[in-house]
Amino acid sequence: MIGSILGGHTRDRQPLLICAPSNAGIDEIVRRIQDGIPQSGGKLFVPKVIRVGNYEAIAEDVRKVTMEAAIDKQFSEGRGDDVSEPLKASMKNTKIKLLNEADIVCTTLNGAGQDIFKELKKPFETVIIDEAGQATEPSALIPLKYGVKRCILVGGNLPVIGMS
Numbered sequence: 001m002i003g004s005i006l007g008g009h010t011r012d013r014q015p016l017l018i019c020a021p022s023n024a025g026i027d028e029i030v031r032r033i034q035d036g037i038p039q040s041g042g043k044l045f046v047p048k049v050i051r052v053g054n055y056e057a058i059a060e061d062v063r064k065v066t067m068e069a070a071i072d073k074q075f076s077e078g079r080g081d082d083v084s085e086p087l088k089a090s091m092k093n094t095k096i097k098l099l100n101e102a103d104i105v106c107t108t109l110n111g112a113g114q115d116i117f118k119e120l121k122k123p124f125e126t127v128i129i130d131e132a133g134q135a136t137e138p139s140a141l142i143p144l145k146y147g148v149k150r151c152i153l154v155g156g157n158l159p160v161i162g163m164s
Contacts, residue, residue: 014122014123014124014125014126015099015100015102015103015104015105015120015122015124016103016104016105016124016125016126016127016128017104017105017107017112017124017126017127017128017143017146017148018104018105018106018107018127018128018130019106019107019108019109019111019112019127019128019129019130019142019143020108020109020129020130020131020135021108021109021131021134021135021136021139022108022131022134023053023054023057023058023059023108024059025130025131025134026051026053026106026107026108026130027051027058027059027062029106029130030049030051030062030065030106031061031062033047033049033104034047034049034062034065047102047103047104048101048102048103048104049065049102049103049104049105049106050065050066050067050070050098050099050102050104050105050106051063051065051066051067051106051107052066052067052099052105052106052107052111052114053066053107053108053111054111055068067095067098067099070094070098071091071094071095071098074094075087075090075091075094092116095116096116096119096120099116099117099119099120100120100121100122105117105124109129109135109139109140109142109143110139110142112127112142112143113142113145117146118146120146123146123147123148124143124146124148125148125149125150126148126149126150126151126152127143127144127146127148127150127151127152128152128154129143129151129152129153129154130154130155131154131155132153132154132155133155134155140153
């Protein structure tokens, strides 16, 4: 399904937001897509994936695609409390840049409520909510606040539902 949504993907398209109610659920999705998504014609599309969330709650094998890992690569001083204000501003700008360059942003439903998503140049057009049968209605509404055109609910004991 993700391959179909990203078919013919260009850098001018909006990033895809993928959410799940649990860290374990979203980490499993990241594992499945980070090395490539089969496209039509047998091609493999390797998306730029960013996993957003509480670093400590993210599975170790997925941490390499977290926003924190990308920030740590760029800023060797780490994430301590003693970081200067100019460095904090630079780190925030880097986070926004990473999100703007991503093809796919993965986070939990609650994580989708972070204010940094409001600063994207290209808003999310599509959100996929996996494990939708396990999500509460209020938490499933969180990623919809970005004015998405399509919401795809997958998983659990739900029939396939789409919203345009």
